[in-house]
Each structure stands twice: as C-alpha cells, then as structure tokens.
Amino acid sequence: MRLSYPTSIKIVKLPCTGKIDVLYLLKAFQSGADGVYVAGCMEGDCHYLTGNLRAKKRVEYTQKILDEVGVGGERLAMYNMSAAQGARFVEVAQEMTEKIKELGPSPIKKQKSEIRSQKPEDNMKESIPSPLAGEG
Amino acid sequence: MVIGEGKPIKEILAMIEDRSKILLAGCRGCVTVCCAGGEKEVGILSSAISLARQNQGKALEIKEVTLERQCDPEYLEEIRSIVDDYEAILSIACGAGVQFLAETYRTTPIYPGINTNFIGVTQEQGVWAERCQSCGDCKLHLTGGICPITRCAKSLLNGPCGGSSTGKCEVDPETDCGWQMIYDRFKELGCLEQLEVIIPITDWTTSRDGGPRKIVREDLKL
Structure with a gap:
C-alpha cells in the first residue's frame, strides 16, 4: 500500500486499547503533546471483547479532566479502525493533524516555551499529535 | 467501607x-x-x-x-x-x-x-451504594438484614410511609422503598409475622445526636 501519514505523529503501541489508562493520556499532554488520539479496533471486533469500549470510556473521562484543567478535551480523540484499513489510518492521521494545527500548540507547551525566556530557537515547533494505537 | x-x-x-x-x-x-x-x-x-x-x-x-x-x-x-x-x-x-x-x-x-x-458496598465495578449510617445501635436482626435507618429516606422503624409507591420511594423514583424491601425479604424468609414486632422509640444518643463518638477498649490498650 505504501501510504504515508504526517511525520509529526508518534505511535505508542499497546497490546489492546483496553490497556489505555487515564494517566497515560495525561502524561502525554504533560510531556508536551499537542494532541493525542487513540486508534482502536472497530467496536464489536475487539479480540478481548470489550477493550476498545473501555478505552472509549477512559478517553471520555480524560477529556473531561482536560477541559477542567484548561488544556481542552478536544485535543484528545478516539477513532476505530480495523487492521486492514490502511487508507483509513492515513485519513485519520491527516484529520487529527489538521484539527490540532487549527487548535494550535498545547497551552502547556506555550507556557513552557514562554518560561524559557523567549529564546528564538525555542519558538513553537510543529504540532505533534501522538496516537496511542492498540490492536484490540 | x-x-x-x-x-x-x-x-x-x-x-x-x-x-x-x-x-x-x-x-x-x-x-x-x-x-x-x-x-x-x-x-x-x-x-x-x-x-x-x-x-x-x-x-x-x-x-x-x-x-x-x-x-x-x-x-x-x-x-x-x-x-x-x-x-x-x-x-x-x-x-x-x-x-x-x-x-x-x-x-x-x-x-x-x-x-x-x-459507608457502603460495591454493587458492581464502578457502582457504590450506601448501606450503613453508623447509628450505633444495629437493628438488622429485626428487619431481615435490611437497614431501615439507611434505606428508608425517613429512617422509619415500623413500616413504610404513604410515599411508598409500587416499591419505590417518593424521594426518587429510582430508589427502592426500604420497607418494601424488608417486606419482600420477610416474605422470602417465610416470616412475615416479624412485621408485627414493634420496634420501640430509638435512643439516638448512640448516633450523631450524642455528639462525636468514641470507643475505649481497656483490654486492648497498651
């Protein structure tokens, strides 16, 4: 297929999206991610039955926390796709990247770079959405 | 817990x-x-x-x-x-x-x-419900193991009030009537006659009305 997707995306592999934890998602934002999306299997197709459904609930819970702390729950998303949908994977990667570019850098990253006393080399780098991809 | x-x-x-x-x-x-x-x-x-x-x-x-x-x-x-x-x-x-x-x-x-x-129980993963108000004078032996102090919104001790309707409490249609549950339990146990036992007026000093409570066990003190 040899499809390409945005280079700003860093993939974190998990055995199943059921392994997703609220803390993993928060830590990604603490580490400076501008956006995070969870790529799980199609609903109803989880090898572990309910891993992707659990992930969905945890993503929703984390979105509320992100809203409360001012980062914005819209920077976190969950998508469902099968392992056979390479084209869909690329589509989602592009969609999420565009969304995050529109939102701009994470306010956390903004604060960090302002604290670093406006050194020219510390200017905003390209937005980095990082997907947490599971096979479950 | x-x-x-x-x-x-x-x-x-x-x-x-x-x-x-x-x-x-x-x-x-x-x-x-x-x-x-x-x-x-x-x-x-x-x-x-x-x-x-x-x-x-x-x-x-x-x-x-x-x-x-x-x-x-x-x-x-x-x-x-x-x-x-x-x-x-x-x-x-x-x-x-x-x-x-x-x-x-x-x-x-x-x-x-x-x-x-x-103070309550885990009904299922992610769901917890109240079961005890720590009144300090347990009456569960008189009520089929269901606490009327906790499960009845009015903490009534001798049967339901007029707000009990189709097994639910008037306070919230999702909440079971405590006394309906006690009745059903006695029925299951085959001892409905227990409902005729009058529970006397409660001495609430063992509960919050007596101020902060304390237990001292001399046999355990060092």
Whole structure:
C-alpha cells in the first residue's frame, strides 16, 4: 500500500486499547503533546471483547479532566479502525493533524516555551499529535 | 467501607492557589477500593493539577505519597521527616484521614481532595451504594438484614410511609422503598409475622445526636 501519514505523529503501541489508562493520556499532554488520539479496533471486533469500549470510556473521562484543567478535551480523540484499513489510518492521521494545527500548540507547551525566556530557537515547533494505537 | 469521590479539580486548584510545593497524600484503605484516593488516583490528580498549573504559568512541585492508612497513627508517622519540606498537604483519604493528618501535623495546612460520602458496598465495578449510617445501635436482626435507618429516606422503624409507591420511594423514583424491601425479604424468609414486632422509640444518643463518638477498649490498650 505504501501510504504515508504526517511525520509529526508518534505511535505508542499497546497490546489492546483496553490497556489505555487515564494517566497515560495525561502524561502525554504533560510531556508536551499537542494532541493525542487513540486508534482502536472497530467496536464489536475487539479480540478481548470489550477493550476498545473501555478505552472509549477512559478517553471520555480524560477529556473531561482536560477541559477542567484548561488544556481542552478536544485535543484528545478516539477513532476505530480495523487492521486492514490502511487508507483509513492515513485519513485519520491527516484529520487529527489538521484539527490540532487549527487548535494550535498545547497551552502547556506555550507556557513552557514562554518560561524559557523567549529564546528564538525555542519558538513553537510543529504540532505533534501522538496516537496511542492498540490492536484490540 | 467508606466511600468517597474526587472533588472537582477547580475546587482543589482554588485551595492550593497560593502554594508552590505540596505533598499529595493518598490512602491504601477504603478509598483505594472505591477508586477515589488510592495510589492511582494520586497519580491522576497530580498530573491534572500539574497540567492546570503549567497552563496558568504557576509552577507547582508535587510530591506523591500513598500511606497504608491515614486513620492509624503509625502510618502517618512515615511522612514526618518530609512534611516540613512542603507548604501544605492535599489528602485524598476520607474525612477521618484528612482530620487525623491535621491533628498529627499541627503547623501544616491540610486540604481535602475528595468528598467522603457514605459507608457502603460495591454493587458492581464502578457502582457504590450506601448501606450503613453508623447509628450505633444495629437493628438488622429485626428487619431481615435490611437497614431501615439507611434505606428508608425517613429512617422509619415500623413500616413504610404513604410515599411508598409500587416499591419505590417518593424521594426518587429510582430508589427502592426500604420497607418494601424488608417486606419482600420477610416474605422470602417465610416470616412475615416479624412485621408485627414493634420496634420501640430509638435512643439516638448512640448516633450523631450524642455528639462525636468514641470507643475505649481497656483490654486492648497498651
């Protein structure tokens, strides 16, 4: 297929999206991610039955926390796709990247770079959405 | 066990607004089981607070600790050597733990990170329900093992009120009528005649009406 997707995306592999934890998602934002999306299997197709459904609930819970702390729950998303949908994977990667570019850098990253006393080399780098991809 | 749930993050942020170095203390007791104040919740709350403070541009140093229990003095002693290094303690133990910390460390401000709700059970994963109001005079042997003090909104002791309708309480259509449950239980046990036993007027001094309660066991004291 040899499809390409945005280079700003860093993939974190998990055995199943059921392994997703609220803390993993928060830590990604603490580490400076501008956006995070969870790529799980199609609903109803989880090898572990309910891993992707659990992930969905945890993503929703984390979105509320992100809203409360001012980062914005819209920077976190969950998508469902099968392992056979390479084209869909690329589509989602592009969609999420565009969304995050529109939102701009994470306010956390903004604060960090302002604290670093406006050194020219510390200017905003390209937005980095990082997907947490599971096979479950 | 004691059941609690996390306070809104905004409320917690307001408590620690002027602080720059805090100790965030969890408890491995009841609040770990009800997912409100254990090691995991310490991690999540710490991350959430850090994100909020980074967003505000106000740095905050957080030290995460989770004690075996915050309601026993020996475990509170474990943090004595580090308490003075922090401006305040944010405890996500139950109200008893928070107060015991305040009693133990008198010069350090203590803030509660959770609301303590009730003594209850885990009905299913993620669902907790109240079962005991710790009235100090258990009557469960008279009511088929269902507590009318807790399960009846009015804590009636001799049958339901007129607000009982189709087995539900008038306070909330989702809430079962305590006395309907007691009736059903007696029926299952084949002892409906127990309903004829009149429970006398309650002496509420064993409950909250007698002020803060205390138990002293001379046989156990050192």
